[in-house]
Amino acid sequence: MLLVPFFSTEYANANASVEDAIRRVVRSNHFILGREVSAFEDEFAAYIGVEHCVTVASGSDALELALRALGVNRGQSVVTVANAGFYGSFAIHALGAEPLYVDVDRTTLTLSVQALEEALRLRPAAVIVTHLYGQMANMGAIADLCSAACVPLVEDCAQSHGASLGGHKAGAWGDVSCFSFYPTKNLGALGDGGCVVTRRADLALGVRALRQYGWEPKYTVVHPHGCNSRMDEIQAAVLRAKLRYLDACNAERSRIAARYAETLADLPLVLPGTGGPEHVAHLYVVQTPARDALRAHLAAVGIAAEVHYPVADHHQPAYLGTPTPLDLAVTEQACAQVLSLPCFPGMSDDAVAHVAQSVRRFFVKGG
Ligand SMILES: Cc1ncc(COP(=O)(O)O)c(C=O)c1O
Incomplete structure (x- = not known):
């Protein structure tokens, strides 16, 4: 594997x-x-x-x-x-x-x-x-x-x-x-x-x-x-x-993000907007209500995916008393649904394909 x-x-x-x-x-x-x-x-x-x-x-x-x-x-x-x-x-x-x-x-x-x-x-x-x-x-x-x-x-x-x-x-x-x-x-x-x-x-x-x-x-x-x-x-x-290598490394991250975007486009996932200089693909973050199941499915095939971030600041146990006068509905949903896929300089084409295909297989039987 x-x-x-x-x-x-x-x-x-x-x-x-x-x-x-x-x-x-x-x-x-x-x-x-x-x-x-x-x-x-x-x-x-x-x-x-x-x-x-x-x-x-x-x-x-x-x-x-x-x-x-x-x-x-x-x-x-x-x-x-x-x-x-x-x-x-x-x-x-x-x-x-x-x-x-x-x-x-x-x-x-x-x-x-x-x-x-x-x-x-x-x-x-x-x-x-x-x-x-x-x-x-x-x-x-x-x-x-x-x-x-x-x-x-x-x-x-x-x-x-x-x-x-x-x-x-x-x-x-x-x-x-x-x-x-x-x-x-x-x-x-x-x-x-x-x-x-x-x-x-x-x-x-x-x-x-x-x-x-x-x-x-x-x-x-x-x-x-x-x-x-x-x-x-x-x-x-x-x-x-x-x-000296920052721009080249960012371009590599963006290429990986573009490959994910292409392979995952038709799935019931919210994909990040990528492609322009305003996004340097530090993390490739998808959103799905099935986040935890998708993460477990990827772990089972050897892929480390992470959550950035699972607990919203106003729910952190040490600071539960912080007043939150404004509506935070999108924040709440994001914390429950975001999943970061591996995306880093030096990642091999095979590794990118394995991640993309494994995400596909989670949503599309035989996909
Ligand atoms: C958005 C953001 N701000 C601030 C920090 C804090 O940086 P450091 O870990 O160097 O203290 C991080 C680190 O992960 C971060 O992701």
Whole structure:
């Protein structure tokens, strides 16, 4: 039986010379905030098309420090979606602020423009928009609404490295944008990592200070709630090597997504919209009420499929008291029906065919 993993870091790292990058850092004897970090920050800012990139220790830290730099305070509310793994909610709770959950669009499963319009009437302190599964949200409309309401916009780009809409990359739309470089991301390190990108010098300076104890200058704590959230030189060197292959890897993911779309088109499944530069196929997510049975059927033929994400943020047991004044019907349905099929750079044609045909066989007898 052909076993298909959900992701392979071995394949994802195969092209880039990550071992050379590590050797270079070991020889330099400089491991924290050195030349590799500065070079990666410059290269990634240029790739996204913004002035500033500040690396941090994870995507979660990026979200928290971005909200802190924006001045979001305890007790204020921050708009976020509830179907995106709780990462935005972690950051909001870390500040003592409250998530204001807003429903998602039925087609893209990203922040609904109509629902955002309603939420902005409740005067939130900031909006987090998550480009989920590699699919960019409707950024033209969302950025216009936020700017008209004078509410700062934070993009969560942890699943959308390299996606672009109307010629502008994910990360170039918000006041401040956050990336994760967790190993399975479209641009993944060999451990944890993240960054904040922005056009605003004040926010870049704020995050730069906050990531290192709130110092400005060294040993003088000017910013409250600083922490140690630095990316190390080895991760920065690895990311520099892998950034060169990001567009090629995204194209490979998109080709796999296109093959799934072709083979599964006639089945009673909701398929993701793919094909344009606004979707970099971080995950290939189908929707069906038979999700759990389909997942079990795939597991029985050696295919690892996963659920992103099974529990909506407002149903997380640790935070059951969070008020949810707005309707979250699409979110609720998505959490019950989404299933992610394997889709990663280096996945063989045979593996893609095995997944697609196995999904077909679940729905079409002998299919
Ligand atoms: C949408 C989203 N935001 C934020 C994060 C948090 O990133 P990290 O795991 O690097 O803290 C993730 C990570 O999986 C994510 O998928």
